[in-house]
Amino acid sequence: MEFFAPTDLQDALGLLARCGGCAKVVAGGTDVMVDMRLRQDDPDCLIFVGNLRELAYVREDSDGIKIGSLTTLTALNESPVVRDTCSALAQAAGKIGGPAIRNVGTVGGNLVKGSPAADAAVALLALDAQLKLVSQKGERTVPIGQFFTGPSKTVLASDELLTEIRIPARAAGRASCFVKFGRREAVSLAVVNTAVDLHLDRSNGRCQDIRIALGSVAPTPIRARKTEEALRGKALDEATVKAAAQNVADEIRPIDDGRGTAWYRTELSQVLVGRAVMGAVQATKQV
Amino acid sequence: MEQKLSFSVNGRPAETTVFTTASLLDVLREQLNITSPKKGCDMGDCGTCTVLLDGAPVNSCLILALSVQGREVTTIEGIGDARNLHPLQKAFYDWDAAQCGYCSPGMILTAKALLDKNPNPSREDVNLAISGNLCRCTGYVKIVDAILDVAKSHTSAAAAR
Numbered sequence: 001m002e003f004f005a006p007t008d009l010q011d012a013l014g015l016l017a018r019c020g021g022c023a024k025v026v027a028g029g030t031d032v033m034v035d036m037r038l039r040q041d042d043p044d045c046l047i048f049v050g051n052l053r054e055l056a057y058v059r060e061d062s063d064g065i066k067i068g069s070l071t072t073l074t075a076l077n078e079s080p081v082v083r084d085t086c087s088a089l090a091q092a093a094g095k096i097g098g099p100a101i102r103n104v105g106t107v108g109g110n111l112v113k114g115s116p117a118a119d120a121a122v123a124l125l126a127l128d129a130q131l132k133l134v135s136q137k138g139e140r141t142v143p144i145g146q147f148f149t150g151p152s153k154t155v156l157a158s159d160e161l162l163t164e165i166r167i168p169a170r171a172a173g174r175a176s177c178f179v180k181f182g183r184r185e186a187v188s189l190a191v192v193n194t195a196v197d198l199h200l201d202r203s204n205g206r207c208q209d210i211r212i213a214l215g216s217v218a219p220t221p222i223r224a225r226k227t228e229e230a231l232r233g234k235a236l237d238e239a240t241v242k243a244a245a246q247n248v249a250d251e252i253r254p255i256d257d258g259r260g261t262a263w264y265r266t267e268l269s270q271v272l273v274g275r276a277v278m279g280a281v282q283a284t285k286q287v
Numbered sequence: 288m289e290q291k292l293s294f295s296v297n298g299r300p301a302e303t304t305v306f307t308t309a310s311l312l313d314v315l316r317e318q319l320n321i322t323s324p325k326k327g328c329d330m331g332d333c334g335t336c337t338v339l340l341d342g343a344p345v346n347s348c349l350i351l352a353l354s355v356q357g358r359e360v361t362t363i364e365g366i367g368d369a370r371n372l373h374p375l376q377k378a379f380y381d382w383d384a385a386q387c388g389y390c391s392p393g394m395i396l397t398a399k400a401l402l403d404k405n406p407n408p409s410r411e412d413v414n415l416a417i418s419g420n421l422c423r424c425t426g427y428v429k430i431v432d433a434i435l436d437v438a439k440s441h442t443s444a445a446a447a448r
Contacts, residue, residue, distance in 0.1 A: 098419025100344045186418035
């Protein structure tokens, strides 16, 4: 097995073009090391990308927020820009694994693993993020809703690297909230996780726009579009939200697995969406 | 399949040859004879393998050994010993914060990193900091008490100066 530790993005892309499907890319390693051990993987090439420091950043400009894929989850959780402008992502990053995992785990890693339970994926889906995928042949931008195709399946090609996550500029009155339920408070895959991003019309307190994302209840993270429709234009009080959240039951396709039953996930999703909506409403008061 | 690796452990240079996919935990325990980090789960769930990488707690079972080239690893052997206990080691003794001791190296290193970053943590801050370190014996309360006690003595000592 060959080992590479490129320090330049173009070098890394060249290696991927050469090794292609026979390469394993490692950043923080918090997923890949476990996977390789369990499956007794024996890739031809192991490419450690943790030295590509040019891909670790959080920037804000007029277009919005741009996050390098190698930004650690700790850095994302502690970033003042992320906390202030897209709190759901900061909250999600803070709930992945535990502190030691977050110190090396990257936001890119959480996405390319393709788990339907990925906390950052759920938050970014609600925030309408775009993902920049780069190869030696060029680059493309994929809306996050089109990135996941199934459990542990994404559209990332074997010669591509996810380099950047882009969140569109946030108008005043927009706020977000992430809620996760796990079997314990830390180091726990979600039983259900959800994120809400909404725009409250400050003149009349009604919901101008809303996006609701759910994880762990379908083969990929999903949007709850019927529930969103039920809340658009409405005043978001507890009773209205609770009634609208019942739509969630029809929009999800949960399964029974080691962390919970389909029945329980159906009950839980409605409650968590309600909490996330009210959390986002609360957050608009602090923006 | 084997590569050279040189890094720093507890302030001393370490040079060895490792398998490409070897974890830092295996290299420390099997090749460098540093057995304080433990292999509890080998998948990042228990925290008994915790070491400090450039001062930050990491699960060494998840760290690709080759990725620590040129970096600084700290294990509990590096912060104190039987003759010169680190304040956290003494506090764990004074507060009965260790029973079997299996979680203790990881727990103490995590606490050290917390206090280095936040010298005056709340109880909640401590709970969050150690949330990746499982303890089967103590029920955690005395561990948190010990850590807060060290923070308190440090803060009042600093204030007295």
